[in-house]
Amino acid sequence: MSSCSFDPHVMECLGPLVTGGTCVMLKPLGNLDLNYVISTIHRHRVSIAGFVTSFLYALHEYLEQTNQFHLLSSMRQIIFGGEACHAARIAPIFTALSHPSLNIELVNAYGPAETTDTATYHKVTQQDLDRNIIPIGKPLLNYACHILDEQLLPIAVNELGELYIGGRGVFAGYFGDNDMVRSLNNNALVRLPFEETLCYRTGDLCRLSETGNILYCGRADHQVKLRGQRLEIGEIEACIMRVEGVTNCVVMKQTNTRTQRDFLVAFAQSHDSNSTNDLQKVIMCQCNTQLPDYMVPSTVTVMDKLPLNVNGKIDRKQLLDIELLEKNTGRNDDM
Structure with a gap:
């Protein structure tokens, strides 16, 4: 594929x-x-x-x-x-x-490309769906996964930390021999006292469940600071996905170029285009009742289909272009 x-x-x-x-x-x-x-x-x-x-x-x-x-x-x-x-x-x-x-x-x-693609896996079960979260599972043979805090120390079960991956599949470094590449390698590859080989710093935030499964909680660089509060985009997307009729969604941070104020925009996919306005209201109501004020998107755009790139992933750049077009046609995004 x-x-x-x-x-x-x-x-x-x-x-x-x-x-x-x-x-x-x-x-x-x-x-x-x-x-x-x-x-x-x-x-x-x-x-x-x-x-x-x-x-x-x-x-x-x-x-x-x-x-x-x-x-x-x-x-x-x-x-x-x-x-x-x-x-x-x-x-x-x-x-x-x-x-x-x-x-x-x-x-x-x-698994990131830097760990030779797949590092963990999990067979989906009905229990996962009942708990409303699907783990990324446990490491494959010859891999080791560590969820660490900012001091590179292991964290307790169910606490949030960054995922580091060690083992035979970890790459040797990015190709090239210049200051930029050396800087990238120094940031990406970390030597831990409890691992024989270098570990790859994924930049992914995870938790370890009581059953030993790893739960993916989003990207460290997707953690947004808005109005002085740090928030995780994935939590907002999960809230919107619980709305009946929504089949996919993306939440992104935008900046008003005039006021330099940050705000959140949400894109929701639904095939019922006849009820776009109603669905926007339901999504906003869901967010207002289940999320803190600072995590509620300023706008919700309902689309028949979210754009995908050639690899089948959601094309966030194209969504940003859509958002910019709507701004230029006069929509008010001031908070």
């Missing part, structure tokens, strides 16, 4: 070939055609596929609309990742794929 320039391509191609399997390749930009993807899976009797999370959402919606779940009858497992997932959005997918006629396993995989 992935472009050859996207790191999961290595696992998707080499994984089947080194284990005696067959690798089915899509035509160029074939991942942008959902009907073609489904037809290819059915024609070649594909058993395992890997999708970016946003693409999995889109695929599920297409299968529901066209009633073509039976075309996935050859599949045993779908691996998804590359983006944070929302339990509320995964729940209907899990239900559909767990039907006895399909019985397809869903696996949430996690």
